[in-house]
Amino acid sequence: MDKSKVLIVEDEPTLLDTLKYSLRGQGYDVVTATDGVQALPTARDEKPDLVILDVMLPGLDGFEICRILRQEMSVPILMLTARDEEVDKIVGLEVGADDYLTKPFSMRELLARVKAHLRRVRLLREEMENAGQAVQAASEKDTVFSFGDLVIDESRREIRLDSEVLALKPKEFELLLFLARNRGVALGRSLILERVWGWDFAGGSRTVDVHIRWLREKIEIDPANPKRILTIRGFGYRFDE
Numbered sequence: 001m002d003k004s005k006v007l008i009v010e011d012e013p014t015l016l017d018t019l020k021y022s023l024r025g026q027g028y029d030v031v032t033a034t035d036g037v038q039a040l041p042t043a044r045d046e047k048p049d050l051v052i053l054d055v056m057l058p059g060l061d062g063f064e065i066c067r068i069l070r071q072e073m074s075v076p077i078l079m080l081t082a083r084d085e086e087v088d089k090i091v092g093l094e095v096g097a098d099d100y101l102t103k104p105f106s107m108r109e110l111l112a113r114v115k116a117h118l119r120r121v122r123l124l125r126e127e128m129e130n131a132g133q134a135v136q137a138a139s140e141k142d143t144v145f146s147f148g149d150l151v152i153d154e155s156r157r158e159i160r161l162d163s164e165v166l167a168l169k170p171k172e173f174e175l176l177l178f179l180a181r182n183r184g185v186a187l188g189r190s191l192i193l194e195r196v197w198g199w200d201f202a203g204g205s206r207t208v209d210v211h212i213r214w215l216r217e218k219i220e221i222d223p224a225n226p227k228r229i230l231t232i233r234g235f236g237y238r239f240d241e
Contacts, residue, residue: 003029003117004012007048009039009065010080011057012102019052022107023114032054036060043069050108050117051098057080059128070096077116080105123192145180147241148226150219152180159219166218175211176219179229179239188236 002009006028007082016032023030031046035041036059043051055062078099099113121152143237145152151160156174159166168176175196179187197207216223230238 004025004049004121005029005031005046006102006114007031007039007043007046007051009033009036009042009057009062011035011056012054018107019110025112026115028114036062036065039065041067043075044072047073049121050077050114051075052114053077053079055065063146063160066097067095078113078117078123079111089090110162117180145177147180147183150228152177167216167220171219172211172215173189175208176215183239183241186235186238187234190236194216208236 006023007136008016008019008023010019010032011034016034020029020030020032021079031042033042036057039053039057039060053062053066057065062079062081066079069077071077073215076098077096078101079097080101080103082103098117101110101113145154149162152158153160154177159168159173159176175192178192178196192208213223216226216229220226220228228240230240232238
């Protein structure tokens with residue numbers, strides 16, 4: 001199994017060396033950056049599985065780096081700060097950080113959090129790989145899908161219900177099309193998010209739930225008791241014919 005790669009962005013030499021030594025001791029591949037300007041190209045080139053990011057950095061601060069990285073990739077970001085201000089934690093989470101540790105912290109706690117985040121990354125990738133094997137490859141001829149009174153016309157980007165054209169937002173159309181192509185297959189939220197919104201989308205799985213609700217309001221007779229888009233509890237959704 002390949003080693004998980006961790007990027008440490010820290011300008012304090014002693015702490016940087018300590019983190020690097022501890023993480024390598026746990027078997028991780030470690031790369032480093034010592035300022036905000038260096039952090040971005042390093043992250044883009046190395047494609048780490050997790051980023052440990054200090055808030056107070058020369059060049060660009062950690063908040064700005066976090067905001068930019070979150071727009072470009074879905075890597076987990078653990079932020080470090082010497083301040084224990086609630087507003088800092090809120091700002092960090094709002095710009096896309098996944099976790100927060102205030103200095104001084106115990107190395108045992110940091111390693112436990114790193115392990116937990118990397119485990120989630122591994123499970124997500126396994127889920128996508130397994131679910132991807134079940135996802136049907138749509139034929140080039142499959143441009144129109146008909147499910148009784150519901151017709152999905154891919155080439156015209158048109159949804160008709162009882163011969164009436166529905167007004168759908170672009171992502172609603174793409175989501176319904178993806179579900180219809182893979183009818184009968186249980187699709188995880190993470191897989192749906194990756195296939196419809198893209199791997200680098202900064203939002204969470206809540207986005208999927210909201211769009212599913214909007215779709216149900218438009219294509220289900222009783223949105224509260226859906227018959228077409230079914231919820232798979234704790235996992236995702238399945239489109240039934």
